[in-house]
Every structure is written in C-alpha cells, then in structure tokens.
Amino acid sequence: MDNKIITYTDVKNLVVSYINEQEKLDLIDKAYNFSSKIYQDDKRLTGEPYMSHPLTIATILAEIKADAETICGALLHDVIEEEKCTYDKLKSEFGEDVALLVKGVTKINKVSFSGDNEAVLANHRKIIVGLSEDVRVIIIKLADRLHNMRTLWVLPEATQKEKAKETLDILVPIAHRLGMNKIKGELEDLSLRYYKPDVYFSIVEKLNQSKSERDNIVIEMQNAVSNLLTEHGIKHEIKGRAKSIFSIYKKLDKGKRFSDIYDLLALRVFVNTEQDCYQALGIIHSKFKPMPKRFKDYIAMPKTNMYQSLHTTVFGLDSNLFEVQIRTYEMDQVAENGIASHWSYKENGSNVKANMQNEMEQKLQFFKSIIDLKNENMPDEEFVNSAKEDLFKSTIYVFTPKGDVVELPSGSTPIDFAYRVHSRVGDTMVGAIVNNSIVPLDYELQDNDIIKINTNKNSSGPNREWINMARTSQAKNKIKAFFNKIDKDENFKKGEEALLKELRKKKITQNDFFSDENISEILDETKCGDLHELYIGIGSNKFTPTQIINIIVAETDTKEEMILKKVTEKEVNLDSIKADIIVEGIDDIKVNIASCCKPIPGDRIVGYITKGNGISVHRMVCPNVSELEERIIEVSWNNVTTKKYPTTILVHASEENNVLVNIISKTSNSNITVESIKNISTSENHLFHITVLVENKEKLIKFMNDIQSIPNILDVERLIK
Numbered sequence: 001m002d003n004k005i006i007t008y009t010d011v012k013n014l015v016v017s018y019i020n021e022q023e024k025l026d027l028i029d030k031a032y033n034f035s036s037k038i039y040q041d042d043k044r045l046t047g048e049p050y051m052s053h054p055l056t057i058a059t060i061l062a063e064i065k066a067d068a069e070t071i072c073g074a075l076l077h078d079v080i081e082e083e084k085c086t087y088d089k090l091k092s093e094f095g096e097d098v099a100l101l102v103k104g105v106t107k108i109n110k111v112s113f114s115g116d117n118e119a120v121l122a123n124h125r126k127i128i129v130g131l132s133e134d135v136r137v138i139i140i141k142l143a144d145r146l147h148n149m150r151t152l153w154v155l156p157e158a159t160q161k162e163k164a165k166e167t168l169d170i171l172v173p174i175a176h177r178l179g180m181n182k183i184k185g186e187l188e189d190l191s192l193r194y195y196k197p198d199v200y201f202s203i204v205e206k207l208n209q210s211k212s213e214r215d216n217i218v219i220e221m222q223n224a225v226s227n228l229l230t231e232h233g234i235k236h237e238i239k240g241r242a243k244s245i246f247s248i249y250k251k252l253d254k255g256k257r258f259s260d261i262y263d264l265l266a267l268r269v270f271v272n273t274e275q276d277c278y279q280a281l282g283i284i285h286s287k288f289k290p291m292p293k294r295f296k297d298y299i300a301m302p303k304t305n306m307y308q309s310l311h312t313t314v315f316g317l318d319s320n321l322f323e324v325q326i327r328t329y330e331m332d333q334v335a336e337n338g339i340a341s342h343w344s345y346k347e348n349g350s351n352v353k354a355n356m357q358n359e360m361e362q363k364l365q366f367f368k369s370i371i372d373l374k375n376e377n378m379p380d381e382e383f384v385n386s387a388k389e390d391l392f393k394s395t396i397y398v399f400t401p402k403g404d405v406v407e408l409p410s411g412s413t414p415i416d417f418a419y420r421v422h423s424r425v426g427d428t429m430v431g432a433i434v435n436n437s438i439v440p441l442d443y444e445l446q447d448n449d450i451i452k453i454n455t456n457k458n459s460s461g462p463n464r465e466w467i468n469m470a471r472t473s474q475a476k477n478k479i480k481a482f483f484n485k486i487d488k489d490e491n492f493k494k495g496e497e498a499l500l501k502e503l504r505k506k507k508i509t510q511n512d513f514f515s516d517e518n519i520s521e522i523l524d525e526t527k528c529g530d531l532h533e534l535y536i537g538i539g540s541n542k543f544t545p546t547q548i549i550n551i552i553v554a555e556t557d558t559k560e561e562m563i564l565k566k567v568t569e570k571e572v573n574l575d576s577i578k579a580d581i582i583v584e585g586i587d588d589i590k591v592n593i594a595s596c597c598k599p600i601p602g603d604r605i606v607g608y609i610t611k612g613n614g615i616s617v618h619r620m621v622c623p624n625v626s627e628l629e630e631r632i633i634e635v636s637w638n639n640v641t642t643k644k645y646p647t648t649i650l651v652h653a654s655e656e657n658n659v660l661v662n663i664i665s666k667t668s669n670s671n672i673t674v675e676s677i678k679n680i681s682t683s684e685n686h687l688f689h690i691t692v693l694v695e696n697k698e699k700l701i702k703f704m705n706d707i708q709s710i711p712n713i714l715d716v717e718r719l720i721k
Helices: 008-015 022-038 052-063 068-075 087-094 096-109 118-133 135-150 157-177 181-195 197-209 211-231 245-253 274-287 329-337 340-345 352-363 365-374 380-392 414-421 423-427 473-505 516-526 531-539 545-552 559-567 659-670 697-708
Strands: 236-240 266-271 310-315 321-328 395-399 405-409 429-434 437-439 451-455 581-583 591-594 605-609 615-619 635-637 645-653 673-681 686-694 713-718
Touching: 008 022, 008 052, 008 068, 022 068, 022 087, 052 068, 052 135, 068 096, 068 135, 087 096, 096 135, 135 157, 135 181, 157 181, 181 197, 181 245, 181 329, 197 245, 211 236, 211 266, 211 274, 266 274, 266 329, 274 310, 274 321, 321 329, 405 414, 414 423, 414 429, 414 451, 414 473, 423 429, 423 473, 473 531, 473 545, 516 531, 516 545, 531 545, 605 635, 645 659, 645 697, 659 673, 659 686, 659 697, 686 697, 697 713
Parallel strands: 266 321, 591 615
Antiparallel strands: 236 266, 310 321, 395 405, 429 437, 429 451, 581 635, 605 615, 645 686, 645 713, 673 686
C-alpha cells in the first residue's frame, strides 16, 4: 500500500483534470484553506498531520471524479463532529449543499453498528435514510472508511476486527449497490486482512507462489488477443486483471479448492464503442472456444447499479481458462466508480441537480424503494428490517415483455414485480404470466423470467392477503397505503355522520356550530390540519362527537353546581332500603345509596336532599359531599340491616395468573357475592375493579385482608369515584 503523504497539490492536480469551472475550483481551495487552518496543530494516531486524512479522502474521491461539492465535503467532513465549526457557519461559507453533506457524514459517524439492540436498529435507519437523502453522503463515508481501513494497523486487534466486520456487513454491500467496485474491492480485501488475517495471508502466499507463472501466461494470452483484434481493425487496450483476494476467499469458503478457481487468469479489454464490444467478443470467440453458460451480456441488460460489460470465459493458451471482460472506456468509469462517475459527466451541464436525481431514480430502483419506505410511518425495527432486506439480500434479474431489466430480491413474486414497475400496475393487477404460463401470485420468480402482468382498470384494488405474499417492502407498503386510504375514506364518512347526528341530538344548528371562528378553535384544540382530518379522527374513535361539541359549547356550571349534579346522578337501585337507614326527623321519604362511594352498613354516612328524588346517602369521606353544607341531613344505619349492599374495591396485582381464581375462592368464606369484575392491564401491573355485594363493613375488611394475603397482590382499596 502506498504510504505517501498526500498534499493539496496532489488533490488539485486530479480535480483540474475534470472540473474546469473556476468558481468551483475556488470553492475547493476555500474548503482546503478553511480545514487546514482548523487542523494545523492536530495529529492522527499514525503520527501523520491530521490534514493527511481529509486530503486522502479527497484524493480517493477525485480519482473517481466526484463533483466539487463532494470534494469540499471530504475536506470538511469532520469539522462539525469535532465541534470545530457549526452547521450554520459552514452553510454561510460554502452553501447549503456542502453543509448538508458534512452534516450527513457527521450523523453517520456517530452511529455504532455493533450489537443487536433497538437503538442500533434505529442507527441503521439513520444510515439508510441518509443514503436516500443524498447519495454523496455515503460516497464520502465510503472514502473515509477506506482511508481508515488503510491505517487500521494503528488500532488494537479487537478494534481492528470490529471495524473490519462492520465494513463487510454494512459498507461493502452499499458500495456494491452504488456500483463503486474499485472502492468496494479494496474495502473487501482490507476487511479480510484484519478480520481473518490467517485466511488472508494464506491466500496471499498461494498467489505469490504462482505469481510469476501466472503473469507469464496472462502476458502471452494478452498478446495473442491483442494481435487478433488488431488484425481485424479493432482499436483497443488490454490489461491483465488480478482476481481480488476477497473474491478468492468467497470461492474457497464455498468449498472450492484453490486449484479449481479457474478465473484467477483474467483479461479486461477496452474499446471505443458499444459496437466494438460485440465485434471484439465475436473475434475472440472465433479463435478461443467459450465455456458454456459463462457468457453474460450486461451491456444489453445492465445491472441496476449501471454496470455494463460483456463477460465470457474462454479456453485460452495451453487450455488455461481465462475470464474476459469487454467494455468501453466510459463503461469502465461507471463499472469502477458507479454512480459517483455520473456527477463528473454532468458537472458542466445544465440542470445538474435535476439530472442527477432523475438518473438516480431511473437507474437505481433501490433508492426509489428506500425513499418510499422512508415516507411510511412504521416502527424503526420494521423499517430497518425491510430496508436491509432490499439492501443486503441476493438479487435476481427478470424482464418485462419489452426486455427491460428489473432487479428484485431473491424470493420475489409477481406482486413485487408489478409494484416495482408502477403502483398503478400493482393496484389493478388481476393475474400474472411468467414465460408464457399463467402462475399464481405467490409464485417465486427466478433469474431471467419474463413476466407479463394482466391488469383490469375496473379492478377493486389489491387483496389484503397480498401483503403476506409480497417479498419486497416496497410492494408491502404500497398495498398497505392502498388500504389505509380506503380506511380513511370510510372513517371520514363515519366521523362526519356521527358529529352531525350529535349536533341534531343537542339541537345545535350546523350554521352556528361551523363558523370560521369555531372551526379554527376546534382544529387548534385537536391539532388537526383540517375538517377532513377531524372527521377521520372521529370515525377512528380518536375523538368522540361530544368531545368536539364541548370545545365550543362549554360547560357553564359553577364548581358547586357540578358537585351537586354529580351526587344526584345515579343511585344504587335496591328495592327498599328504608328499613336499614334511619333519617333524622323524617319517616316517609325515599332513600337511595349514592353510586359514587357506595356506602355499606358500618360506614359513617350522611344524607343529601336531592330535588325530586328523595335522599341520597353518601359516606362521610366522599369528596362529592365534603364541600357541601346546604341540604345535608343526618342519617344512620339501623342496628340490624336486612340486605347485602354493593361496593367496589380496587385490587392491584403484579401478574394476572390465577389471581381472579384466588380472589373468587375467598368470597365463599365471607358470604360475599361478586357482582362484576373489570380487568385493566398495563405492561407492569394488573388492576381489577371488583364490585361485591356485602352485608357490612366488618365482613368487607376481612375479605380485603384475605385478598391481601394472596401471592402477587400489591394493594387492595375501596373505590370512590
């Protein structure tokens, strides 16, 4: 590895080779001067000046012809994280684009990928969403990680392994998705070097043992192919291509022997035009017999990360197998640098940002599905699992009837294909034909399948069962969105009808209620954006019609009037309790037990004279009568009572198992009848509202003490509403 210290002159020489706008070159100069001033006294762990790090990252990016803003982002990528500068300062000095890139990289650098807890899942989400917001953030991050991997030797062994695994698990698949094969390949080899050093050096040793022999064979084959193409007038360039150590490791890991890895011998042929690619292929095949089933045409059918090339394996000199790739020089830029190369092509064009976004959406279906995912309200864990499936799982390539390539995760169904083509195609799908045969919608698609989706514009929409048949998160969420809209429409109608019905019931006219002032007050109180959202809220039981009406038609009772209303609301309906309760000085009057405190014989009680409904009897401790003085009358229990009276107790338990059974078993010992039980569970405790019929307070206290002795009971108390 080259240990040369990078200077700004090295960066500038690379940048001016493809950026010629003076304004952008000045911006890069400014970013370098700004950063170097901040880091002038800082050192890296390697002992090098700290500026060698942002300069190396800028060099890696300039080598793949990244745009001016990305180069500036690289030079400034650490300044916010290390609190050397603020986002607002960067924005004022370098513009919003550069400031957002630095902010995005800072956000990702705070993320830890180790562990399996929920916080880590949320951090994964930040990375993936960051990827969808501006892909250049990830491009800078990849270059940053590449330089850190080159100097990983400076860290402890445990940290080396952790960083190497993190790179293989998270960043390498993203580099692959972006088509950045040059960076991906170096990251893979460096990760293997530190994660599994024994395996890495074993492969290096075996490669070195056969290097000179291999080099001679490759040179001979290179000369033979070059002479052949020259004879046929094809302008070209040929390079021997070294198989990466990591790709050899992957084949060995699958059980292959080192001697069986035939594509250790490889050539890459560069020509000027797409037509030359096919002519060169035909000429090579005419001389060197191709190996069956090893030909791939990624020019006519590009990978979705924009990779284009012809791949073939031929029997070369001395029957050695050679893997040969044929591509144009422009295809090679894209193959090596992926989407990063497209910024340089458009660097001097008009509508640069619009073109880039359009390119991304057209060529990288992955981004589109992640953006769709981001807009869905789903829990972090569900989002990340969905997005990681689309990002990291193996893929298949299938075709539309017109021959367009569609990339999907392995295991996808026609439902996934339909929604990848267009949500309208998915919503109106009525059947699927694969390779001219009708298939069920849960059919698992295979590489190279040709799929035709039958649609019907009069279709009522997708089936809810499709959610379980779909493989991609994009399709699942499109189907959910369809039904969410239907549910909202139904709730809107339901909510509107409920509110209007309640207004009619309360004899409130619509014109009076729906004044501009009232609507504004209701929306402000409920935090709804408009009446449509309010009606959906009522229809989904988020609000009740009475709640909404009470916002405008507020209660005007005084505190005392509200208390009086509460104590007269509802009494316990017993046939006759006149014989059990003595009313001071009055013989012939109706007596009722108050439902708020439910007094029983043995409780200290007080009477309240209601209007037209006799006397309401309360416990003296009842808060509903504690503040009243007027219309209060003395009452008392008879020495001998004839009935059982209802009262409610609250039982707090730490768990639900067998608690009710044990409580009910205690009633038989106390001659107590359970009238009703209501169970209110929370994540930590269980609360039981139990209404019992009991003869007197003494028996109730014994019953409550019996319950308290049951295992897992935390507390028992009487209820006063």
